Amino acid sequence: xxxxxxxxxxxxxxxxxxxxxxxxxxxxxxxxxxxxxxxxxxxxxxxxxxxxxxxxxxxxxxxxxxxxxxxxxxxxxxxxxxxxxxxxxxxxxxxxxxxxxxxxxxxxxxxxxxxxxxxxxxxxxxxxxxxxxxxxxxxxxxxxxxxxxxxxxxxxxxxxxxxxxxxxxxxxxxxxxxxxxxxxxxxxxxxxxxxxx
Amino acid sequence: xxxxxxxxxxxxxxxxxxxxxxxxxxxxxxxxxxxxxxxxxxxxxxxxxxxxxxxxxxxxxxxxxxxxxxxxxxxxxxxxxxxxxxxxxxxxxxxxxxxxxxxxxxxxxxxxxxxxxxxxxxxxxxxxxxxxxxxxxxxxxxxxxxxxxxxxxxxxxxxxxxxxxxxxxxx
Numbered sequence: 001x002x003x004x005x006x007x008x009x010x011x012x013x014x015x016x017x018x019x020x021x022x023x024x025x026x027x028x029x030x031x032x033x034x035x036x037x038x039x040x041x042x043x044x045x046x047x048x049x050x051x052x053x054x055x056x057x058x059x060x061x062x063x064x065x066x067x068x069x070x071x072x073x074x075x076x077x078x079x080x081x082x083x084x085x086x087x088x089x090x091x092x093x094x095x096x097x098x099x100x101x102x103x104x105x106x107x108x109x110x111x112x113x114x115x116x117x118x119x120x121x122x123x124x125x126x127x128x129x130x131x132x133x134x135x136x137x138x139x140x141x142x143x144x145x146x147x148x149x150x151x152x153x154x155x156x157x158x159x160x161x162x163x164x165x166x167x168x169x170x171x172x173x174x175x176x177x178x179x180x181x182x183x184x185x186x187x188x189x190x191x192x193x194x195x196x197x
Numbered sequence: 198x199x200x201x202x203x204x205x206x207x208x209x210x211x212x213x214x215x216x217x218x219x220x221x222x223x224x225x226x227x228x229x230x231x232x233x234x235x236x237x238x239x240x241x242x243x244x245x246x247x248x249x250x251x252x253x254x255x256x257x258x259x260x261x262x263x264x265x266x267x268x269x270x271x272x273x274x275x276x277x278x279x280x281x282x283x284x285x286x287x288x289x290x291x292x293x294x295x296x297x298x299x300x301x302x303x304x305x306x307x308x309x310x311x312x313x314x315x316x317x318x319x320x321x322x323x324x325x326x327x328x329x330x331x332x333x334x335x336x337x338x339x340x341x342x343x344x345x346x347x348x349x350x351x352x353x354x355x356x357x358x359x360x361x362x363x364x365x366x367x368x
Contacts, residue, residue: 044284051254059264079247177289184263
């Protein structure tokens with residue numbers, strides 16, 4: 001499956017969630033489905049999208065958090081699978097698009113192309129709900145149940161090594177950062193919790 | 198183990214007073230009491246890390262989601278986190294409060310700590326991260342509160358270097 005088709009298929013299910021995505025093609029493809037203030041595009045710091053998702057999920061147990069990760073990024077921060085399993089936030093869904101390639105920097109093959117199995121690594125780290133998916137329909141179903149469930153889950157989706165035609169995103173990095181932060185402040189105001197001084 | 202329980206408590210109380218609700222940490226000798234205090238406090242979320250750089254992501258997420266946090270780590274953990282600090286905390290203007298045990302400095306008996314000890318301040322300076330020593334128990338509460346305040350006003354990481362005189366009770 002193509003990643004952009006996979007993202008389009010889950011967009012209705014994740015658009016109301018807090019979404020953290022890795023940089024490059026994945027960010028651009030999510031953006032192309034429609035930007036929202038609850039979307040954060042981590043444009044650098046490879047590996048840390050999952051850690052950011054964990055920080056948000058622990059800080060805001062009332063919010064469902066979805067991380068869109070990649071094989072290259074996940075491989076850079078394998079230790080975090082053990083941290084995720086240890087704290088097991090029930091409001092976190094960790095999606096890894098595995099195209100077996102560092103596509104955004106020229107398509108160099110990653111270790112998943114030679115047999116390393118991210119779903120197996122996630123399972124062995126102690127994450128109980130791990131799903132692998134190779135087609136859009138089963139991927140959408142897996143994401144839909146993970147978003148509705150009250151348990152940490154990891155979904156590894158095998159996708160083609162094809163990126164978007166354009167990486168254009170008309171939202172600057174800091175604009176995205178402050179808008180995303182504001183999203184949480186507004187949630188508190190709406191909930192009547194009030195803002196600090 | 199002559200790690201100062203009294204001063205660890207001072208630091209922990211100061212973090213609480215500064216409304217720090219999430220603490221990420223990787224154990225090191227000087228931090229054992231602080232980490233235990235964070236674990237035992239029902240109002241503090243403690244995240245034990247596999248590697249310190251994860252803590253940068255966790256704190257960034259917590260900040261954006263509206264929760265104050267701090268990282269507890271050894272200076273070698275700080276050195277291991279540099280890309281996260283540069284490409285997330287500095288790039289995205291995250292007020293990251295880092296409490297860094299400054300091993301390999303005055304009085305260090307472990308030769309393996311010294312190279313990192315000598316590199317810590319030059320690296321902080323090179324990154325343009327405000328950094329201050331924390332050696333005197335009398336300064337703990339005010340300085341932690343001031344560091345938290347500066348981090349949020351300037352939207353930058355701020356480092357407090359926990360020194361031997363504060364953390365280690367000489368027998």
